[in-house]
Each structure stands twice: as C-alpha cells, then as structure tokens.
Amino acid sequence: MGDEKVRNVVLVGQGGVGKTMLAEAMLHLTGKTTRLGGHAGTKPTLDYDNEEASRGFSISTTIAPIEWKGTRINVLDAPCYPDFVGDAYAAMSACETALFVVDAQGGPAAVTTRLWFAAEDLSLARAVFVNRIDRAEADFATTLESLKEHFGPRLAAVTLPMGTGDAFSGVIDVVHQVARHLENGKPVEGPVPAEYADTLQEARDALCELVVEADDDLMMKYLDGEALTQEELEGLLHKALVERIFVPVFAGSCVKEEGVISFMDNVVDYFPAMADFGRIPLVNGEQLDISPDDDRPVAFVFKSLQDPSNGRLSFLKVLAGTVTPGLELVCARTRKTERLTHLFRMMGKETQEVKSASAGDIVVVPKLEAQTGDTLSVTGKVEAAAFRFPNSLYRIAIEPDKRGTEDKLYTFLEKAADADPTLKVERDEETGQTVISAIGEAQVSVLLDRLEDRVGITAHTVKLRIPYRETIRRVASAEGRHKKQTGGAGQFGDCWLRLEPNPGKGYEFVDEVVGGHIPRNFIPAIDKGVQETMADGVLAGYPMIDVKVAVYDGSYHPVDSNEMAFKTAARIGFQKAVEQAEPVLLEPMAKMKVSVPESYAGSIMGDISASRGRVEGMEAGQGAAAGMTTISATVPYAEVVDYATRLRSLSRGTGEFTIELSGYEQVPHDVQEKLAKEYQERRAAGLK
Numbered sequence: 001m002g003d004e005k006v007r008n009v010v011l012v013g014q015g016g017v018g019k020t021m022l023a024e025a026m027l028h029l030t031g032k033t034t035r036l037g038g039h040a041g042t043k044p045t046l047d048y049d050n051e052e053a054s055r056g057f058s059i060s061t062t063i064a065p066i067e068w069k070g071t072r073i074n075v076l077d078a079p080c081y082p083d084f085v086g087d088a089y090a091a092m093s094a095c096e097t098a099l100f101v102v103d104a105q106g107g108p109a110a111v112t113t114r115l116w117f118a119a120e121d122l123s124l125a126r127a128v129f130v131n132r133i134d135r136a137e138a139d140f141a142t143t144l145e146s147l148k149e150h151f152g153p154r155l156a157a158v159t160l161p162m163g164t165g166d167a168f169s170g171v172i173d174v175v176h177q178v179a180r181h182l183e184n185g186k187p188v189e190g191p192v193p194a195e196y197a198d199t200l201q202e203a204r205d206a207l208c209e210l211v212v213e214a215d216d217d218l219m220m221k222y223l224d225g226e227a228l229t230q231e232e233l234e235g236l237l238h239k240a241l242v243e244r245i246f247v248p249v250f251a252g253s254c255v256k257e258e259g260v261i262s263f264m265d266n267v268v269d270y271f272p273a274m275a276d277f278g279r280i281p282l283v284n285g286e287q288l289d290i291s292p293d294d295d296r297p298v299a300f301v302f303k304s305l306q307d308p309s310n311g312r313l314s315f316l317k318v319l320a321g322t323v324t325p326g327l328e329l330v331c332a333r334t335r336k337t338e339r340l341t342h343l344f345r346m347m348g349k350e351t352q353e354v355k356s357a358s359a360g361d362i363v364v365v366p367k368l369e370a371q372t373g374d375t376l377s378v379t380g381k382v383e384a385a386a387f388r389f390p391n392s393l394y395r396i397a398i399e400p401d402k403r404g405t406e407d408k409l410y411t412f413l414e415k416a417a418d419a420d421p422t423l424k425v426e427r428d429e430e431t432g433q434t435v436i437s438a439i440g441e442a443q444v445s446v447l448l449d450r451l452e453d454r455v456g457i458t459a460h461t462v463k464l465r466i467p468y469r470e471t472i473r474r475v476a477s478a479e480g481r482h483k484k485q486t487g488g489a490g491q492f493g494d495c496w497l498r499l500e501p502n503p504g505k506g507y508e509f510v511d512e513v514v515g516g517h518i519p520r521n522f523i524p525a526i527d528k529g530v531q532e533t534m535a536d537g538v539l540a541g542y543p544m545i546d547v548k549v550a551v552y553d554g555s556y557h558p559v560d561s562n563e564m565a566f567k568t569a570a571r572i573g574f575q576k577a578v579e580q581a582e583p584v585l586l587e588p589m590a591k592m593k594v595s596v597p598e599s600y601a602g603s604i605m606g607d608i609s610a611s612r613g614r615v616e617g618m619e620a621g622q623g624a625a626a627g628m629t630t631i632s633a634t635v636p637y638a639e640v641v642d643y644a645t646r647l648r649s650l651s652r653g654t655g656e657f658t659i660e661l662s663g664y665e666q667v668p669h670d671v672q673e674k675l676a677k678e679y680q681e682r683r684a685a686g687l688k
Contacts, residue, residue, distance in 0.1 A: 006360045007271050008095040008317075010076040012088050012119070014109040018131040019101045021254035023064040023077045029185075029260055030066050032347065036257065060084070061091045061303060063315075063346050063362065071268045074362045080111050082653050083440035086389050086422030087303070089118055090372060094302040094317040094362060096272045097125040097241075104130050104138035104164075104251075108150050110653040116151055121388075125241045125272050127248045129263060133161040134168040134253040144249055154247050156207045158237075159262045160199060161251040171251055171259040172196055174203045175233065180262055187261050210246045211236040237270040242277070274360035280319055283383040288320055292358035296378040297321025299329065301370045304419040308454055309349065312419070314368040316376075319384065322358045330380025331370050338376055340365050372421050392422050393659060394440050394644035397433040397465070398448070401458040410434060412455050416447055423447070430543075431465040441645060466638045468542040468675065469586040469664050475500045476581035480573020482565050492561050493569030494518075495526055495554035499577045502548040507534065512552040518566070519556060525563035526551050529570030538575055539583045540672070540679040545664070549574070585672040586664035588637040593630055594647065595621070596655040601629040603650050611639035612668075637661060 011019040027033045066073040076095060078088035092098055098119040102108050108116075119126055130143050140161050147155050159171040162179060170181025172192050177200060179192045192200055208228055212219040214236050222228060228236070240246035248266065252259020279287035288298060303315035316323070323329075327340045344351040344364045357363040370376060375384045400409045413425040413436065424437040438444050444461060452458050477498045484491040495518060502508055509527045518526075534544040554569075592613075594604050598620075605615050613635030621628035640646075640659065647655045667675075 005071050006074065006358075007071060007097070007267050007273060008074045008076070008360070008362060009097045009099050009267060009271065010078050010088070010091045010095040011099050011101055012078050012080055012092070012112075012115045013101040014103070014106075014111045015079075015081045017101050017103045017106075018254045019080070020077050022101055022129060022131065022260065023062075023075050025254045025257045025260045026066050026068075026073075026075060026264060027064050027347070029257060029264075030068055032064070032066070036255075060305065061087045061315075062348055063364075065345050065347055066264065068264045069268045072361070073264065073267050076362075080115065081442065082111060082648065083438070083443040085111065085115070086392075086420070086439060088115060089389055090302050090421075092119055092122050092124060094300070094315070095124065096274055096277065097127060097267075100126065100128045101131050102128060102143065102147070104132045104140060104143050105135055108147055113150060113654070123244065123277075125244055127241075127250070127271070128155065129250045129252060129259075131252060131254055133164055133251050133259070134166070134256055136165045138164045138168075140164065140251050147249065151247070154210060154245060155249050156210050156246065157203045157251070158207065158248040158266060159250045159252070159259055160196070160203055161259070162193065162196065168253060168256070168258065171262055172200055173262055174200060174207055175237065175266075176230075177204070180259075182257060182261075185257075208233065211240040213245050214239040214243055234269065238272070238276075241270055242272045274319075281385045283385055288382060288384070290359055291320055292322055292360070294321035294359070297323050297327065297329070298375065298377045298382050298384075299323055300384045301368070301372055301374045301376070304370075304372045306415055306419050307349075310351065310366060312367055313344075314365050314370055316357075316363050316365055318357050318359050318361050318363070319375075320359050322356050323363070324356045329376035329378060332375045332377065332380055332383035333371075334369070334374075335380055336369065338368050338370055340368075342366060371418060389421050390439060391656070391658065392424055392437040392439055393657065394438045394444070395435055395464055395641065396438075396441075396444055396461045397428075397431075397435050397463065398444075398459050399434070399462055401460060405457050406434075408455060408457055409451070409459055412451055412457070413447075416450075428465075430467055433462070433465060435464065439644070440648065464641050466641065467588055468540065468667070469588075470537050470539045470542050470544040470583060471503075471546045471586055472499055472501055472544075472578060472581035472583055474582045476577045476579075478573050478576035478580065480569040480571065480576065482569040482572060483560075484565075485560075490557075490560040491565040491568070492557035493522070493554075493565035493567075494556065495551050495566065495569050495573055497526075497530070497570065497573040497577050498550045498552055499574070499581050500548040500550075501581075502546045504546065505548075506546060507531065507544075508548040510548065510550040512550050513554065517556075518551070518554040519561075522556065522561065522563060522566040523551065525566040526570040529567035530574050532567070533571045533574045537679075538578045540585055540675040541682070542585065544578075545586070585667045585675060587667045587671075588661050589663050589665050590635050590637040590640055590659050591662040592633050592635055592640065592643075592657055592659050594633070594655060594657040595628050595630045596647075596651045597627055598629050600651045600655065601631060604631055604647075604655070607646070607650060608633045608635055612636050613639065634662070636665070636667075 028036045061076055061078045064075040066075055076091040078091040080088055158174050162170045172179050178189050180189050212222045250263045275290050279289055282288055298320040299316040299318050301314050302317055305313045307313050325343055328337050330337050343354050343357055345354050346364050375382055400406055417423040417425045422439050426435050428435050448459055479496050482493045511523050530549050596604055608615055613633050615633045617632040619630045
C-alpha cells in the first residue's frame with residue numbers, strides 16, 4: 001500500500017472529551033473489533049496499560065490502524081493530560097493532520113488551545129470533531145462559534161447534527177447534501193429533512209466561501225455569482241486542507257457511533273497524505289524528497305516505548321523509500337548501524353508482523369538503540385529537523401524506600417528517560433540527590449508506580465535541596481593552633497589567617513609569611529585545609545564562595561610539625577575567623593519568563609511579589625501569541641522550585657515558563673537563622 005493510500009491522523013484535545021472513544025468507534029465500525037471498546041463495561045483496545053485503566057485517561061500514544069475504502073488511516077490516539085502532553089507533540093510530528101476532539105457542551109479548553117498552536121508550528125492540517133452531540137446541553141452552533149472565536153474564521157462545518165440530546169438522530173453531510181445515520185450498526189443514507197434545508201444551505205455557502213481561496217480561477221468564478229460544481233467543491237476541499245487555509249468541523253457522538261463514518265469518508269477523500277506536502281525539512285537546511293520508490297529509505301523515530309510484554313519498541317515514520325525486515329540503516333546521531341529485524345503494525349498492544357512499509361506509513365520496530373527524534377538512513381547523513389518538546393520544568397528528587405536498591409532505581413530511571421524525552425534524570429553531586437525533571441507530578445507518580453510494578457522496587461519523592469552558599473561580609477583574623485602529644489612523635493601546627501570578602505572573584509589564597517615562621521612546604525597544606533573547610537561550610541553546612549584568605553604568620557616545631565598538623569590548624573583558624581567575619585547565607589536566584597493569557601497576568605505578578613521576587617518587565621504577545629503576556633522576573637530559586645505545579649494552578653493550565661539560575665543574593669535574616677539552626681541540630685545528631 002503506497003503513500004497515496006495512507007493517511008496519518010493524530011487525535012488531540014482536552015482530556016476526557018472522548019478521543020479514545022472516537023478511535024474505538026472507528027475500530028468497531030470497520031470490523032477491527034467486535035464490540036465498542038471502553039463502553040458499557042467493555043475493555044478499551046487502546047488504553048491497555050494498567051496505569052491508564054486505574055487513572056481513567058491515556059498516558060501513552062497508541063495506534064489504531066483503520067482500513068477504510070482501500071485506504072489505511074493510522075489513527076494515533078495521543079494523551080492530552082497536561083503531564084503527558086509531550087507524547088502528543090511527538091505523535092503530531094508523525095502525522096499530516098491533527099484532529100481536535102472537543103465537547104459539544106464545553107467547547108475548546110486550555111490544553112486544546114496549547115496543542116492547536118503546536119500543530120500550527122508543525123504546519124499540520126487541522127480538523128475538529130465536536131463530540132457528545134447526544135448530551136442534553138449540547139449545542140453545535142454555539143460550539144462552532146466558540147471555536148471560531150478561539151482559532152479564527154477558517155473553520156466551517158462539513159457535517160451538521162440532526163437534533164441534539166436524546167433527539168440526536170444522525171448527521172447531515174454538507175458536501176454531498178445527504179442525511180446519514182446508523183441502523184443496527186449499518187450506515188443508512190437518505191434525503192435531508194426539510195427542516196434542515198436552510199441550515200444546510202448556510203453551511204454549504206460558508207464552506208464554499210472558505211475553500212475557493214485555494215484556487216484563484218474558481219474564486220473569481222464564485223465571486224461572479226457562479227455556483228461551484230460538486231467536482232470543483234470536492235477538489236477544493238483537498239487543496240484547502242493541504243494548504244491549511246481551511247479547518248473542517250465534524251459533528252457526532254462516539255458512544256452512539258453517529259457521524260464517525262462521515263468523518264472516515266472525509267479522511268479518505270480529502271485529508272492530506274505525506275506526499276501532498278512534497279518535501280521534509282532537514283537539520284542542515286536542505287529538503288528531503290518524499291517518494292516511496294526511493295532506493296535509499298529514510299525513517300524517523302517519533303516515539304520509544306519500554307513495553308513490559310515486547311521490550312523496547314521504536315515507532316517509525318517512513319519518510320522516503322520502502323523499509324523491509326532485515327534492512328540495515330545508520331543513525332544520524334550515533335553513526336551506528338541499526339538492523340530492522342521485524343516490522344510490526346500495532347493496534348493497542350496487539351502486534352501484527354508486516355513485510356514492508358513505504359513512505360508515509362508508520363511501523364513499530366523492536367530492539368533498536370535509536371532514541372526518540374533520531375533519523376535512520378542508508379548513509380546516516382540524513383537528519384530530519386527535530387520537533388520541540390514542552391519544557392520539563394517540574395523537578396523533584398527520588399529516593400528508594402529500601403537501602404541497597406539505589407542502583408536498580410537509577411537504572412530504571414535512566415531507561416525511562418531514554419524512552420521519554422520529557423523525562424530527564426541526573427545525579428546532583430553537590431546535594432547527593434537523584435533528580436528527575438518532568439512535565440508534572442502525575443508523570444512522576446506513574447513512573448514510581450511502574451517502578452514498583454515492573455522492577456519490584458518502591459521509592460518516594462523528596463524536596464530538592466537548594467544549593468545555598470555561604471560567604472563573609474567583613475575582614476577578620478584568627479589563629480589556628482593544633483597541638484597533640486601522644487607519647488611518641490606529636491603533631492604541631494600554628495597559623496594566623498586573615499579573611500576578606502572577595503565578591504564575584506571566587507576563592508583566593510595568599511602567602512604573606514616572612515622570616516620562615518612557617519616553612520614553605522607546609523603552605524600548600526594550609527591552603528588545602530582552608531578549601532576543605534570552605535567546601536563543608538561553617539554557618540549552615542553549605543559551600544563558601546568569594547573569600548580571600550591570607551596566611552601571614554605562625555610557628556612550627558622541627559619534629560612534630562607536618563602537613564596534616566598544618567591542615568588541621570588551618571581548619572581551626574578559618575572556622576574561628578569566619579565567626580568574626582559576619583558570615584551570611586546566599587541563595588541562588590532564578591531568572592524567569594512566564595507567559596500567560598492577559599487575564600492571568602495580575603495573579604502571576606502578585607505571586608512573584610509574594611515569593612520575594614522582582615518583576616522586571618512585561619511584554620504583550622504578537623501574531624500567534626496575541627492575547628498572551630510574558631512577564632520577566634528574578635525570584636529566589638527556593639521560592640519557585642515547585643513553580644511548574646503552582647503555575648498550572650494559577651493559570652488553569654494555560655501558562656508556560658522558562659527558568660535559569662543566575663547569581664546569588666543574601667537570604668533574609670529569618671531564613672538564615674532557620675537554616676543555621678537546622679544545621680546545628682543535624683550536627684548534634686551526628687548527621688551532616
């Protein structure tokens with residue numbers, strides 16, 4: 001089956017609006033399943049993961065390969081719960097069309113808006129399916145107007161509902177001007193009831209006015225008052241979708257399965273295939289020609305999965321040529337040769353082996369080392385431009401419940417991060433914590449549940465330790481004297497140290513000893529003793545920065561003095577001098593940019609001020625970002641370490657932000673006292 005017979009459609013939108021049910025209805029109506037999955041007690045075919053079953057929403061993209069009228073429609077059901085939206089971005093990168101499922105009662109919501117602009121960035125064709133027309137409060141006309149308010153005037157209905165709520169009985173096909181409904185699961189077509197004649201004509205006129213923009217000659221003809229022929233209208237629908245100047249809107253009910261067959265007909269007849277977009281941009285600025293006949297195949301890994309039944313699986317979109325089992329391709333990133341041992345088509349968790357896949361098609365390949373975003377080709381020199389994932393700004397530390405399982409925990413986390421680019425795992429050497437960066441809390445919660453389910457290890461999250469620093473504010477001197485007699489050779493070291501603030505210049509050590517009061521060979525030991533003490537901190541156990549230390553006097557014993565004695569003396573002297581030098585605690589500051597709809601800007605600025613932050617600027621969004629406000633601020637990092645969760649609450653999921661550490665500032669006196677007290681208590685308990 002060549003590219004002209006394959007359509008790739010990703011289902012996206014707000015969680016809980018029925019995306020998975022739409023895919024299940026398509027599987028059922030095309031005979032892939034015997035019952036409508038996920039309805040009336042039946043298990044869904046696509047949401048098969050234990051975590052998905054227990055939480056009630058999709059966590060990972062699954063594929064429903066639909067065969068309809070000689071065409072394969074690869075339906076990618078993407079998770080759109082905010083914490084798993086990265087999977088939706090990846091799925092969109094493998095498709096030509098994004099279908100937004102919205103509720104006939106609720107209209108578009110925050111996640112829908114976010115993904116709409118992501119689809120725009122990826123230059124995808126877009127369509128909308130208004131679901132749940134059979135609900136009592138459903139209103140198709142109001143929902144369509146709301147969609148136009150959110151996303152512009154280029155939306156038009158291609159199917160209309162006949163009735164709403166309990167009276168919903170089917171749909172009207174605006175293009176072919178017929179009424180359609182199901183009888184005993186079979187499609188029935190008939191004339192449009194007279195009471196819908198005016199509504200149909202209005203919808204058809206609106207449709208024609210939009211799609212004629214795809215052809216200058218037909219637009220002139222239409223503006224001169226000539227009606228479009230049926231053939232002209234159908235040709236324009238495809239062209240307008242490919243050129244992304246028109247967004248078709250469908251009506252239906254996935255549970256009743258009404259409107260779903262009309263949607264599938266439209267996908268086959270008008271939706272773009274990959275070849276319609278001509279060429280694919282590459283990293284080096286060149287373009288890759290799309291052709292199933294190319295003898296140098298290229299494939300792109302858009303998703304990786306660690307499946308408990310099948311092991312590591314890579315989801316591949318074939319960009320050029322034809323791939324077959326046994327083919328060897330080279331990864332552009334690693335330059336390693338990868339062998340495609342088997343090609344599978346997946347339906348939920350079920351796999352079916354296939355003999356080939358041509359440009360435009362999607363297959364799953366086991367046991368590849370390639371990661372999400374990698375391009376595989378014959379030469380290894382072709383690299384498709386990677387898509388942008390949402391920022392993983394929710395950071396939390398993870399600790400195993402049982403000592404001795406740290407290595408197993410870290411190995412599992414590394415594998416999870418390897419499969420999911422929105423997860424990052426790192427070992428913070430300074431704080432000794434294993435830190436996960438994710439999109440949100442639910443993503444980490446699922447990760448920990450899978451850890452227990454698949455590896456048998458339990459773990460918990462703990463707050464990130466803030467990398468505070470210590471420094472001094474005034475000059476001070478002190479003597480460090482270490483004398484120890486133990487029967488035989490003793491230990492003796494004596495040094496005078498002067499400490500000075502050294503803002504912005506780090507640590508400096510100066511030897512000012514004259515007259516041989518301390519032999520030269522012991523000076524490096526003093527330097528080392530000071531540096532070791534600075535690393536451990538004096539005030540609250542945090543590393544010290546920006547201190548200039550001079551050793552200017554001292555004494556030694558010809559027998560008992562050695563490097564260890566002077567290192568210990570330096571530690572004693574440094575600690576005594578710090579106590580007199582007005583030690584202060586510094587906290588890391590974060591430079592932030594927060595983008596939210598204008599209506600939330602006041603709440604965000606109030607929260608920044610309440611977090612001891614400084615708002616440093618505001619900027620109104622332009623173009624696609626119109627209606628958004630970007631706020632620049634500097635905030636203590638300790639106050640925004642959990643900002644991903646807070647921003648979601650403050651902006652109802654509509655906000656995004658960037659953050660980077662930028663310098664240190666002195667903490668308030670009460671914070672310093674609290675941290676110093678905690679440090680003293682830990683030391684008294686024998687803890688660091």
